[in-house]
Amino acid sequence: MKQTIRYAPSFAEEERMALQGYHFIAGIDESGRGALAGPVVAAAVILPFRLRATWLQQVRDSKLLATHKREYLFRCIKQEAISIGVGIVSHRIIDTDNIVRATQLAMKRAIEQLRPPADSLLIDFLKLPQVPINQKGIVNGDRICFSISCASIIAKVTRDRIMTELDVVYPGYKMGQHKGYCTEEHIASLNKLGPSPIHRRSFQPIKGILSE
Numbered sequence: 001m002k003q004t005i006r007y008a009p010s011f012a013e014e015e016r017m018a019l020q021g022y023h024f025i026a027g028i029d030e031s032g033r034g035a036l037a038g039p040v041v042a043a044a045v046i047l048p049f050r051l052r053a054t055w056l057q058q059v060r061d062s063k064l065l066a067t068h069k070r071e072y073l074f075r076c077i078k079q080e081a082i083s084i085g086v087g088i089v090s091h092r093i094i095d096t097d098n099i100v101r102a103t104q105l106a107m108k109r110a111i112e113q114l115r116p117p118a119d120s121l122l123i124d125f126l127k128l129p130q131v132p133i134n135q136k137g138i139v140n141g142d143r144i145c146f147s148i149s150c151a152s153i154i155a156k157v158t159r160d161r162i163m164t165e166l167d168v169v170y171p172g173y174k175m176g177q178h179k180g181y182c183t184e185e186h187i188a189s190l191n192k193l194g195p196s197p198i199h200r201r202s203f204q205p206i207k208g209i210l211s212e
Contacts, residue, residue: 009059009149013138017120018049022134024082026118027147028110030103031062031155036190036206037173037180037199038163040094042106043154044085044114044121045077045147053080059149061142062156074157077150085113086158095202104128124148170196 017025030042055076062070078084087109094102108131111118121128121135124142128135141148160179167176173189173196180186180198190199190209199206 008057009061009142009144009146011146013122013136013141013145014047014049014147017122017134017136020120022120024114024116024118025120025122025147026083026085026111026114027122027141027145027149027151028107029062029124029142029148029152029155030106031152031159032180033099033103034182035180035200036182036186036203037091037175037196038166039088039090039159040099040103040106041089041155041159041162042087042103042110043151043158044083044087044107044110044118045151045154046082046084046114046116046118047077047080047147047150048082051080056146059146059153061149062152063142065153067160070153070157070160073150073153077154081150083114083116084154085110086154087111087113088158088162091198091200094200098202100126104130107131122147124152166198170198 014025024046026044026046028044030040032040087106089102089106107128111131121133122145123135123137125137125139127137138145142152163179164176172193178186195206
């Protein structure tokens, strides 16, 4: 039987940065990049060095965690972090600027909220050429880098709560269940009701539905 690898994030990247003289190292990740509706949300998290807490061993990439576990870790991270920033970019900007630029903008906004400001960045996959701070983009960073894993949890929980609120504003699509991602139920509701005001017009299948 093929086993699923359960990555446990470590502080190895943060320790490398600390040895170079950096003090406020922010992990950065996003949520909602692949969704069909709603905003993209990014989070930046600065954690204290030598953090000791019973919940640390439970941290994983947010996509690998059950909802109740994400909510629990969200509260733990908020309590222990030195600083947390959240950046939100709407579906409108996603449609006009494209999803990569919108994601970078959300990350930039999250970084700008950090107090104290970050002096080094660990970013899941991407780099931010428009941000003049030492940085490293890490492939699978949300699975192997602790600060990025924590940022993924903050971003995911924040966005999920937004989508649950939007479910009330735009009923019928069940946004609170699938959070705007491409599921069979979501596609069925799109075919029945057409796109809502928060659907991304530049994404398929919305783009195709509108051109019919």
